[in-house]
Every structure is written in C-alpha cells, then in structure tokens.
Amino acid sequence: MVTTKAYAPASIGNVSLGFDILGAALAPVDGQNLGDWVAVSDAEQFSLTVDGRFADRLPPGTENNIVTKCYDFFQDALATKGVAKLKVSMHLHKALPIGSGLGSSASSIVAAFYALNAHANRPFDKDTLLLMMGELEGQISGSVHYDNVAPSYLGGMTLMTGQDAPVALCLPSFEEWYWVACYSGLSVSTAAARRILPKEFDMQTCLTFGRQIGVFIDALYRGDKKLASSVMTDVIAEQHRKSLLPHFDEARSYAKAQGALAFGISGSGPTVFAVADSLSTAQAVQTWLNEHYIQNEDGFSHICKIDTAGTRVVSE
Template sequence: MARTRAFAPASIGNVSLGFDLLGAALSPVDGEQMGDWVEVKNAESFALSVDGRFASRLPSGASNNIVTRCYDFFQQALASHNKPLLKVAMHLHKALPIGSGLGSSASSIVAAFYALNEHAGKPFDEDTLLVMMGELEGQISGSIHYDNVAPSYVGGMTLMTGQDNPVCSKLPVFDDWYWVVCYSGLSVSTAAARDILPRQYELGTTLTFGRQIGVFVHALHSGEKALAASVMQDVIAEKHRKTLLPKFDEAREYCMAQNGIAFGISGSGPTVFAVANNLDDAKRMQTWLNIHYIQNDDGFSHICHIDTIGARHISA
C-alpha cells in the first residue's frame, strides 16, 4: 500500500478502582471520533507533519515528537527481526489535548504503531506491538503501564495481566451504560500525578483495592450491574490527585445526585468521568459539567459508550 491511515480512540485509565490495571476505550454516542489518527505513506526519506486542534501544544521539532520515536523504535524492531526497513513519511492529526487524562500520548502511539505495522504487512503480532507501545508510553509517563495503550489498541475494557503474552485480557462491558467524560481544559502531567502519590499504603487499603477489582471483574462476567457499580471507588489515587482538579468534589456531588452509578478521575486527570444508566441522566450531568467544571476554551465533554473496536483503519 502507498498510504495507510489508522485511528486510535481516547481512553479512561484506571477506571477508578483499577489503578494501572484497568482501562477502557471511548466512543462518543453522537458518532464523533475522539482520538488521534496517524498516516504512513511511501517516501524517499522520513518526515513528520502534524495538524489538528491540539497540534500547537506538541513539543517543537519532529525529533521531539512521540510519533518520530515510534518510527525509530519500529525500524529498530524490523532490523532486529531481519525484516526490510520502511521508507515512509508520517502525519499526525492531534485531536486530543496533552495532559488531559484521556490517553492522549497513548492514542498517538497506538495509531502510529498500528499504521506502521499495517503498512509493513503486519510483521508483529498484537502482544509484541503492545509491548512496544508500553515502552514508548513509559518514556513519557516515567513508568511502563498499559491502561491506556491496551484499550486504545484492542478496544473495550482491558485488564492488564502483568505478562508480556498476553499483555491484557478484554472484559465484558455493559452496553447500556453511558460514560460522560469532561475535560476541564487544564493540563496535568502524568509523571507529576504519580509523584503526588504515597510510596506505601496501609494493609487495609491494599486489601480493599484487591477485593474491589476481584468483585468488579466477577460482576462484569456475571452481568451484575449493581455489584459492579458498588465497587467503583478509587482507594489508591483519588484523594491525592483531586487536589489538582478544581471543582472535583462539587462535580462528583452533582453527578451522583443525578442517579450517577459512579464518578471518578480519568487516568491522572483533569478529565473526570461519570457513569449513568440512561441518556437523560447523562445529558443533565454533561450540561452541568460544561457550565461548572470546564475552566477554559480548551475544555470539552462527550457522552460515550465503551469503544469495543480499538485501533482501526480509516479512509485516507
């Protein structure tokens, strides 16, 4: 193929109760795409171009862009497996804000690797690509974790295994849950949001964390919605990270008063998410968040379902 274009959706890391272990890909119910796309096309020499709403927020210079790092990493992997190198140029459409808690860097990384692998004739399998994606994501956040790259790549809600093969396991989801996500317009560094966390936790907290994720996974597999919702509280990061998010407590109080199933921080924030059983409740939550939680013109909100597809080809 002369040209390959791939889209990777935004994602919620942690999903409140699953710090570094759970992630969920997002698809707005209105049909709008929420994520980045990357195009790979045949060329004599490598070059990177960028556009999109948040392209101006990226580091200047192609060498500082994560997509260039993906290209370099992929070429090294091809060489180490005695595969022919690619002669391509790349383009990044940056639609997700940096430091938003929506898996912005993961979306770019996933779209880049997916497009490169497809363009090269799929030399690497899913888990090999995921390990590559995790390595690149770790360069940005300071530690390797898959709770954004995995759902963005394979779709759905993913549970990280802690292994290289398989890297993650897809979990069942409730198709009739509505996920309201609201980005305030502020930026929170993933590395800084990790630094704010304690280095040690009390035994009772770790036991609660383990119980919650075990019950949640069981409830998804058994279709017990109320049980799943009952354990969607963050005992690891929220009380520390919410200090970085203006109006977080007010937003939670309102959304839960509107029949909210759950409310939490998406990844490191500042994006928050609320879960509703029906569209009317979700719309009320979205309206309030638009007025009270968004801090500037960069902010936005969407009502979503879980994106079960993940990364995909899109027409060039």
C-alpha cells in the same frame, strides 16, 4: 503512493478502581471521533507533519515528537527481526489535548505503531506491538503501564496481566451504560500526578483494592450492573490527585445526586468521568460539567459508550 491511516480512540485509565491495571476505550454516541489518527505513506525520506486542534501544543521539532520516536523504535525492531526498514513519511492528526487524562500520548503511540505495522504487512503480533506501545508510553509518563495503550489498541475494557503475553485481557462491559467524559481544559502531567502519590499503602487499603477488582470482574461476567458500579471507587489515587482538579468534589456530588452510578478521575486527570444507566442522567451531568467544571476554551465533554473496535485502519 500507498498510504495507511490508523485511528486510535481515547481511553479512561484506571476506571477508578483499577489503578494501572484497568482501562476503557471511548466512542462518543454522536458519532464523532475522540482520538488521534496517524497516516504512513511511501516516501524516499522520512518526514513528519502534524495538524489538528491540539497540534500547536506538541513539543517543537520533529525529533521531539512521540510519533518520530515510534518510527525510530519500529525501524530498529524491523532490523532486529531481519526485515527491511520502511521508507515512509508520517502525519499525525492531534485531536486529543496533552495532559488531559484521556490517553492522549497513548492514542498517538497506538495509532503510529498500528499504522506502521499494517503498512509493513504486520510483521509483529498483537502482544509484541503492545509491548512496544507500553515502552514508548513509559518514556513519557515515567513508568511502563498499559491502562491507556491496551484499551486504545484492543478496544473495550481491558485488564492488564503483568505478563509479556498476553499483555492484556478484554473484559465484558455493559452496553446500557453511558460514560460522560469531561476535560476541564487544564493540563496535568502524568509523571507529576504519579509523584504526588504515596510510595506505600497500608494493608487495609491494599485489601480493599484487591477485593474491589475481584468483585468488579466477577460482576462484569455475571452481568450484575448494580454490584459492578458499587465498587467503582478509587482507594489509591483519587484522594491525593483531586487536589489538582478544581471543583472535583462539587462535580462528584452533583453527578451522584442526579443518579450517576459512579464518578471518578480519568487516568491522572484533569478529565473526569461519570457512569449513568440512562441518557437523560448522562445529559444532566454533562450540562452541569460544561457549566461548572470546564475552566477554559480548550475544555470539552462527550457522552460515550465503550468503543469495542479499538484501533483500526480508516480510509483517507
């Protein structure tokens, strides 16, 4: 029996200043995996099994699992392409919490599509696969966006183009930066977090948003860490979403007082992230977040670097 297993890392959506158009993949510095994996195995009849720390939080019933939806979507796409359907079973290892702001659904989706495509000898190219991933992610969040699926798939920091091809561009990042990601243990619905936002923004906010993106990308390419970190503020979502995150303001104040370069909400939250230019600063922020921001036993934190590998096939 042939098995193909793919791992997809967790990700930070928005990266504060890039609502819906920036994302970054995460790799803990201690070597742990922070992401889901999906295995595809030859089988006469489809079945799905699940395990992992957060498997019991998934919707009941195989038909309601997003991995099953990926399988159905992929099979239909094969048929449209004139390629024989796969005869496989699948297994999901659910390591990321649902509604965490770490790209949990995106990680499962990306790992599933990547494993299916690899098992089928890669009938779909990168952009076609990304479009599939975005469409499935949209079914959960209520709108198609790529700020989690793209970095999880491609690795690194990604900028979404708004085009069918290329769907996303990979940006430079700073190897010296540490990214502290802390999940509080609560759950925030992406769809609900989008509903809390205004439908329209004033011109000054739009100008600030566009200016920050332009300055940030320029700073990344020129290697100007100080300038890049200076514009990592969220003028779109944070002021509205932080009401869903207990102790957010206190966490930000502490992180900045310790010398963090930036602090913000990861995706829709409740995970928050801090950027530091030294391990000692990252450790100090992590310690405070562990003691004051985590709300229950589900919470956790990691000190990370940017995962430049993205989704990959891994051995059993």
